[in-house]
Amino acid sequence: MNPAAKNPSSQADQPWTLSRLAAYEHRLYADESLDDDTLEERDRPLAKTLDPASSPSRIIQSWLDHPSPSSNGSNLGPTLHSAARLGTQLLYLAYALLGLGLGFQLLKYNGSEPVNVSAFFGLVILLQLLFVIVTVLLALIGIPQPKALELSPGVRITRTLTELVTGLVARLSSFSLDAQKRSELNAFLGRAKGRLWLYQNPIRWQSCAIASKSGIAFNLGICLAILAAVTFSDRAFGWQTALDVSAESIHSIVSLLALPWAWLFGEGQGYPSLSQISGSQIVLKDGIRSLHTADLTSWWTFLLMGTITYGLLPRVLLALLSTRLTAQSLQRLDFSDAASQRLLRRLTPTQDAFTLNTEAPTTAYASKARPQPTQAPNANKLTAAVAWIAPSLWADQDIMSRISQQIDTRNINKLDNILVADPQALSKSLPDPSSRLAFVLESWLPPLEETKQLLREARSQVDPKTSIDVYLHSGDEEIRSSDLDVWCNAIQQLGDPYLNVGPISS
Amino acid sequence: MSDTPLFAIIGHPNEGKSSVVATLTENESISISATPGETTRCAYYDAQADGETVLRFVDTPGFQNPTRILAWLETCELTGAAAAQALIDHHSGQATFHHDCELMKPLAQGAGILYVVDASRPLSQVDIDEMEILRRIGLPRAAIINPKTANERNLANWKTSFRQHFNAIRVFNAHNASFTERISLLDTIKTIEQDWSPALENAISALQHDWKRRQERCVALICELLEDALRYSKSKLIANESESEHQQEILKAAYAQGLAKRERRIWHDMQNLYRHKRLKVDIPENSLLGEDLFSDRTWQALGLTQSQLAWTAAAVGAGIGVGLDTVFGGLTFGIFTATGAAVAGGSALIKGRELASLKINRIPIGGLKLSIGPNRNEQFPFILLDRILLFHSIASNWAHARQDNNASPEDNAAKHGATSKWSDPQRKLAASVFSAIKTNKREKLDRLYPEFRTLLLTNLS
Numbered sequence: 014m015n016p017a018a019k020n021p022s023s024q025a026d027q028p029w030t031l032s033r034l035a036a037y038e039h040r041l042y043a044d045e046s047l048d049d050d051t052l053e054e055r056d057r058p059l060a061k062t063l064d065p066a067s068s069p070s071r072i073i074q075s076w077l078d079h080p081s082p083s084s085n086g087s088n089l090g091p092t093l094h095s096a097a098r099l100g101t102q103l104l105y106l107a108y109a110l111l112g113l114g115l116g117f118q119l120l121k122y123n124g125s126e127p128v129n130v131s132a133f134f135g136l137v138i139l140l141q142l143l144f145v146i147v148t149v150l151l152a153l154i155g156i157p158q159p160k161a162l163e164l165s166p167g168v169r170i171t172r173t174l175t176e177l178v179t180g181l182v183a184r185l186s187s188f189s190l191d192a193q194k195r196s197e198l199n200a201f202l203g204r205a206k207g208r209l210w211l212y213q214n215p216i217r218w219q220s221c222a223i224a225s226k227s228g229i230a231f232n233l234g235i236c237l238a239i240l241a242a243v244t245f246s247d248r249a250f251g252w253q254t255a256l257d258v259s260a261e262s263i264h265s266i267v268s269l270l271a272l273p274w275a276w277l278f279g280e281g282q283g284y285p286s287l288s289q290i291s292g293s294q295i296v297l298k299d300g301i302r303s304l305h306t307a308d309l310t311s312w313w314t315f316l317l318m319g320t321i322t323y324g325l326l327p328r329v330l331l332a333l334l335s336t337r338l339t340a341q342s343l344q345r346l347d348f349s350d351a352a353s354q355r356l357l358r359r360l361t362p363t364q365d366a367f368t369l370n371t372e373a374p375t376t377a378y379a380s381k382a383r384p385q386p387t388q389a390p391n392a393n394k395l396t397a398a399v400a401w402i403a404p405s406l407w408a409d410q411d412i413m414s415r416i417s418q419q420i421d422t423r424n425i426n427k428l429d430n431i432l433v434a435d436p437q438a439l440s441k442s443l444p445d446p447s448s449r450l451a452f453v454l455e456s457w458l459p460p461l462e463e464t465k466q467l468l469r470e471a472r473s474q475v476d477p478k479t480s481i482d483v484y485l486h487s488g489d490e491e492i493r494s495s496d497l498d499v500w501c502n503a504i505q506q507l508g509d510p511y512l513n514v515g516p517i518s519s
Numbered sequence: 520m521s522d523t524p525l526f527a528i529i530g531h532p533n534e535g536k537s538s539v540v541a542t543l544t545e546n547e548s549i550s551i552s553a554t555p556g557e558t559t560r561c562a563y564y565d566a567q568a569d570g571e572t573v574l575r576f577v578d579t580p581g582f583q584n585p586t587r588i589l590a591w592l593e594t595c596e597l598t599g600a601a602a603a604q605a606l607i608d609h610h611s612g613q614a615t616f617h618h619d620c621e622l623m624k625p626l627a628q629g630a631g632i633l634y635v636v637d638a639s640r641p642l643s644q645v646d647i648d649e650m651e652i653l654r655r656i657g658l659p660r661a662a663i664i665n666p667k668t669a670n671e672r673n674l675a676n677w678k679t680s681f682r683q684h685f686n687a688i689r690v691f692n693a694h695n696a697s698f699t700e701r702i703s704l705l706d707t708i709k710t711i712e713q714d715w716s717p718a719l720e721n722a723i724s725a726l727q728h729d730w731k732r733r734q735e736r737c738v739a740l741i742c743e744l745l746e747d748a749l750r751y752s753k754s755k756l757i758a759n760e761s762e763s764e765h766q767q768e769i770l771k772a773a774y775a776q777g778l779a780k781r782e783r784r785i786w787h788d789m790q791n792l793y794r795h796k797r798l799k800v801d802i803p804e805n806s807l808l809g810e811d812l813f814s815d816r817t818w819q820a821l822g823l824t825q826s827q828l829a830w831t832a833a834a835v836g837a838g839i840g841v842g843l844d845t846v847f848g849g850l851t852f853g854i855f856t857a858t859g860a861a862v863a864g865g866s867a868l869i870k871g872r873e874l875a876s877l878k879i880n881r882i883p884i885g886g887l888k889l890s891i892g893p894n895r896n897e898q899f900p901f902i903l904l905d906r907i908l909l910f911h912s913i914a915s916n917w918a919h920a921r922q923d924n925n926a927s928p929e930d931n932a933a934k935h936g937a938t939s940k941w942s943d944p945q946r947k948l949a950a951s952v953f954s955a956i957k958t959n960k961r962e963k964l965d966r967l968y969p970e971f972r973t974l975l976l977t978n979l980s
C-alpha cells in the first residue's frame with residue numbers, strides 16, 4: 014500500500030512538476046465520466062484522513078497519491094515523469110549532435126582553403142550574442158518574461174500553427190462528424206485550451222528551460238567540435254573580405270568581444286593580436302602559402318571562448334532562471350479553478366460547500382460528473398454579486414421566488430434582449446471586476462451562439478479568475494441529463510476554467 | 520426560378536427540423552441527431568411523386584443569434600426576400616452568424632416558411648424573438664408543432680403566440696406521421712398563400728396518386744408471391760435408402776429456406792417501394808415477423824381460427840359440390856354439396872402445422888426421388904398473407920425520420936392477423952383464390968383476381 018494513502022494528511026507537500034500536473038488533469042478528466050455519488054463514495058475514506066485546514070495544494074497532492082480504483086491503482090505521475098525525462102534527454106542529445114555536426118561542418122579544412130572565421134563567427138557567435146542582447150534589453154525595459162516570450166518567433170509560429178490546426182480540425186469536423194462527436198471534440202479542445210491557459214506560466218517557463226538546455230547541448234556540441242578539430246587535426250583559420258576593412262578595425266572588434274575573458278586569456282592567447290589578425294587575412298589570389306602557421310592557428314581560442322561566453326553561459330543562466338521560475342510558478346498554483354474546487358469540496362466535506370473559497374465555483378466545471386441540484390438550505394445559498402435571470406423564468410413568480418431563495422445577491426436582474434443584443438451593456442451593472450456573476454438560464458434551450466457571446470463578454474469585463482456561474486433551471490420539471498450534457502459541452506468549448514455550469518433546483 | 524413550391528424548415532436548434540424534412544420527402548439519408556447543431560448548412564430535398572419533383576424543402580441550421588438579428592431587423596426597412604438578403608449581406612463573414620446567414624438563404628429566394636417547434640417544452644423569449652423575425656420578414660409561413668414528448672401543458676401558450684405570428688398551425692409528429700398526416704400537413708400549408716394553392720393541390724394529387732400506385736404494386740407483388748409460394752416444391756435424387764432420412768431433413772430445411780427467401784424478397788421490394796433503404800429486414804427476435812414462418816407463435820397469432828378455417832374450407836368444398844350437383848340436374852339432392860363441405864372442413868381441421876408433405880418415389884433406372892411441397896395446408900396461405908400485410912403496415916407507416924429500426928408488429932397492432940378479421944365472403948374469396956392457385960386454374964384465377972385485389976387494396980390502405 015502506498016504510504017501516502019495510510020495517512021495522507023501527514024505527508025509534506027511534494028513539489029509540483031508538470032508531469033504531476035498532467036497526471037492530476039488526467040485523474041480529473043477520468044472522473045468526469047463518473048457521477049457525483051460514486052465520486053463521493055470513492056473519496057470518502059480519503060476525505061476522513063485529510064485535515065481540512067491544509068492548503069488546497071496539499072489536499073490535492075494527497076488525493077493524487079491515493080490510488081484511484083478507476084486506474085487500477087496505478088499512478089500516472091511517475092510514468093509521465095519518466096516519459097518526459099526520456100523525451101527531453103533525447104532532445105538534448107539531438108541538439109548536441111546538431112552542434113557537433115554544425116561545428117565540424119564550419120571547421121572543415123581541406124588544406125588549401127582555411128576555415129572561414131567570419132562564417133563561424135556570424136553563425137555561431139553573432140546570432141547568440143544578438144539573442145543575449147535582446148533578452149537583456151527586454152529584461153531592462155521591464156516586459157514581463159512570459160510576455161517577452163510571446164515576442165519570440167518560435168512562440169508566435171507555435172501559436173499560429175496551433176490556431177491553424179484547431180481551425181482546420183473544427184472545419185473538417187463540421188463536414189465529417191455528427192453533432193455529438195463534433196460537440197465532444199470541441200469540448201475537448203476547449204478544455205485543453207482552458208487548462209493550458211490555467212497553467213500557462215509553468216508551461217512557458219518549462220518550455221524556456223527545455224529550450225535553454227537544448228541550447229546548452231548545442232553549444233557543448235560546438236565546443237567539442239572545436240576542441241576535437243584542433244586536438245586531432247591541423248586547422249588553419251583565416252578571415253577574408255571584399256570590403257575595405259582594415260586589420261586594425263577587425264582587431265578592435267575582436268578585442269571588444271574578447272573583453273569578458275581577456276582577464277583570463279590575454280591578447281595572443283584568448284584572442285588574436287593585431288599582427289596575428291593581419292597575418293591570417295586571406296587574399297584569394299595569393300593563397301595561404303605565404304601566411305605563417307602561428308597566425309593561422311591563433312583564432313581557435315577566440316572562437317571557443319566566444320561560443321562559451323555568448324552561447325553557452327547565457328543559456329546556462331537562462332536554464333537556471335527558468336527552472337527556478339518553473340518551480341515557483343508551479344508552487345504558486347492556487348487550484349481555484351472550478352474543477353479543482355469541486356474536488357476540494359468533495360475532499361473537505363466538513364467545510365460549508367459554498368464558503369470554502371469566496372471565489373469558489375458552486376457547480377461543476379462543465380463536467381459530466383454533475384452536482385446534485387442544490388437544496389437551497391437557508392445557510393447554503395449560492396452567492397453572486399450580480400445575477401441575471403432569463404426572461405421566461407423572470408416572468409414566472411413562483412420560479413423567481415424559488416430562485417431568489419437560492420441565490421444570495423442584492424443585484425438580481427432580468428436578462429433582457431438589450432443585454433443579449435449588446436453584451437457590453439453588462440458593465441453598467443458590475444460593481445467591480447472581481448464581482449462574481451451568475452446567469453440563470455432555461456435548461457431546455459440549447460446554448461446559442463449569442464449566449465456564448467454574452468458569457469465571453471462577461472468574462473472580458475471581470476477578472477480572469479473571477480467565477481462566472483451558469484445555473485440551469487428547468488421550470489417545473491426535472492432537468493434532463495441530455496440537456497445538461499449539451500450545456501456542459503458548450504461551456505467547455507469556451508475554454509474558460511472559471512466558468513461553471515450546473516443545475517439549480519426547480 | 521422553378522415553379523415547384525419551395526419551403527424552408529426553420530426553427531430553434533434541436534427542434535426536429537431535419538426530422539420533418541426527412542418524413543415529408545421520404546428521405547432517410549438525412550442526418551438526424553438528438554444533439555443540437557447537426558445541420559450546419561442549408562440542404563435542399565425534393566418530395567417526389569412518380570419520379571417528378573412536386574415540392575422542395577430546405578433543411579436549415581437553427582437560429583444562433585435571434586435576439587441580435589431581431590435587433591438588426593428592427594433597424595431595417597426592408598421586408599420579404601430583400602430583408603433576408605440584406606441580413607445575409609450584413610452578417611456574412613462573421614463566423615458567429617454563419618448558421619443565421621445559412622437559414623436566411625432560402626428566405627432570400629422567397630421560400631415559404633415552416634417554423635418547427637417542440638411545443639412540449641415551455642415557450643421562451645428567444646422563441647418569441649424567432650417568430651418575430653419571421654413575422655417581420657413577412658414571407659408566407661406556418662407553424663409546425665413537432666412534439667417530442669406527450670407533455671401538452673405548454674401547448675396553449677405556444678398556440679397563443681403562434682396565432683400572432685403565423686398564418687396556419689399544425690401538429691405534426693415527424694417520427695410517427697403516416698401518409699395521411701403528411702397530406703393533412705400539406706393541406707394546411709396550402710392555405711398560407713393563395714398563389715401557391717394550385718401548385719400545392721397538384722403536388723397533393725400527385726403524391727396521392729403515387730401512393731396508390733405503390734399500393735397497387737404491393738398487391739401485385741402479394742399475388743405473385745402467393746402463386747409462387749403455393750406452388751413451390753423441391754425435389755432431390757438420392758442413390759439409396761440408407762441416406763434417405765438424412766436427406767429428408769436437408770430437403771425440408773431447403774424447402775423452408777426457399778419459402779423464407781421468397782418472403783424476404785417481397786419485404787425488400789415493399790421497402791424499396793416505400794423508400795426505406797435502411798429499415799432493417801432483420802426484424803427483432805421478439806417480433807412476430809422475426810419468427811419463422813412455421814413457428815408455433817406465428818401459427819397461433821396469425822391466420823384464421825380453427826372454426827373460421829373449417830367454415831371457409833367447407834364453404835369452398837361446398838362450392839365444388841354445388842357444381843357437381845348442378846351437373847346432375849339436382850338429382851343428387853345436394854349430396855355432393857354436403858359431402859364436399861364435410862370433407863373440406865374436416866380436412867382443414869385435421870391438418871396441423873405441417874411444412875408440406877414429403878414423398879419418396881423409386882426411380883425405375885435406380886435410386887430414389889425425394890420431393891416436398893407444394894404446401895396444401897389450408898391455413899398456410901392465410902398465415903403467409905397475414906405476415907405480408909403486417910410487414911406492409913410497418914413499412915408504409917414508418918416515418919422516414921424514425922431511425923431506430925425497432926420495427927415490430929406492435930407498431931400497428933390493428934393489422935395484427937388481418938385475415939381473421941375478414942368477413943366470411945372475404946375469407947371464402949381468398950380461399951377460392953388459394954385453391955385456384957394450387958390447382959393452377961388460370962381462368963378461375965383471372966375471374967377472382969379483380970375482387971381479391973380490391974380486397975387486398977382495402978387492407979393496405
